[in-house]
Amino acid sequence: MTRPERPLTGRKPRTIGYRQIASTLVSEIQGGKWTLDSPFPTEMELVERFQVGRNTVREALRELQDLGYIKRRRGARSVLVNASPESAFVNAVRSAEELLDYAKITKATILTTETVIVDDKLSRRLDIPAGSEWVRLGLLRHREGQAAPFAYSEVYVLPRFADVIESFGAEGELFSLIERRHGIVISRVEQEIEATLVDANIASRLSVPVDSPSLFVRSKFYSSEGDLVEIGLVSFPASRYKVRLALDRRGAAAAAA
Template sequence: MDAPVPKARAGAPGYRQIAEALVREIAGGRWIVGECLPSEMTLVERFGVGRNTVREALRELAGRGYIERRRGARSVLRSATPEDGFVNSVRSVEQLIDYATFGHATLLTSETVRLDAALAQRLDNTPGTEWVRVGILRRREEGEDPFCYSEIYLDPRYQDIVPLIGEETRLFPLIEEHHGVVLRRVLQDTEAAAADANIASRLNIPAGTPILLVRTRFYSGDGALVETGLSHFPCGRYRVRIALERPA
């Protein structure tokens, strides 16, 4: 018989309760590495919650390195003792930016900035133009050191979505929903860098610490640049796994 849903911590969302219950069962050996977890509908029936809540719980487990999620199939147990840090497994464009749906995010700043020459070069943009800069800090778990600090530069035409940032901390889905703009193209560059004083203070690391700097640009269907994100990942707290399959 399935164990009952554990008593929630004060203020804990339903998906976190479910994730913690599954983690305990994984640690207890209920499934072995390579086995499939129950289907989403089985978990919906077991826990008495909606499908979105179950999906958030599975995203949580994927973000913590326990499972590998597969579109149209059941999740597979990847590790009963996952690595430290955040792991982003990438199989599609959607998953390329899916790390932003995991864990806890805190909105730190929101301001309009005019790009000087140095910042414009970092963003591959035009000096003198104005953009809305949004700062978001991401943690895998509450109380942990952050695994990412993102500075997102948003076309001012869409700045009305900033107050809507909450559980959804990816800006583009909010733009699509409220402005009817459809994402058609994503470009992402990754490079090694050293944390400057500002980034270091956000990530709780010494200035000069090696980081992974990821620049992601989002374009609408008409080719207009809508959003550019600079995401900073400190050494040892984040890793990307890319899985590619050749057609049969």
């Protein structure tokens, strides 16, 4: 005897973020759904389509404007002004949380997985004491529709958290998987950003010349207990990645009042 299916009525719909909406619209723009200088859907049309709030749609449209696809006009429809504005991946950031969000809207390809003991050389690279054991993933990041990777990453997690690696990508980033599976809260992320030159290993991964300029980012993820849980090292070739910041000043509105 088969059990009848439960009706879907009353089930809470899955909420999507503005970056997912922006990514969908970018794919449609690149696929030719709209022509240059043609009117873009209104905020309310997008609210109805994606079943989200108006603020979420506004953030998605702001993202498209930051990336150079549309021009927004007060009191009128946005207009498509460029179907392929950037050859580089642009990470438009308006908050600390969004600094790592590029991982959610790009594709990661794992190249290597291995267990390493931190020696003196790696100790300096990771900025941690030598002697500890970590599981290291080497991976490439691709922007949708672009053949060349825009980043090479090495991600280090403690061996007791290595069980999350098999679900990496399909179910989320490593630090978020560690939170869900191990009941850990990542409460602090420290980042250091440095302009540097790529070595032979990274150059071969990214297909760029040795000693070409890049942006090197080291991220450390700490639990609410202060324990170091994950370390990420990312190299962005100069020609393939940009960070665009638009941050609001706290208290600016109150000071102006």
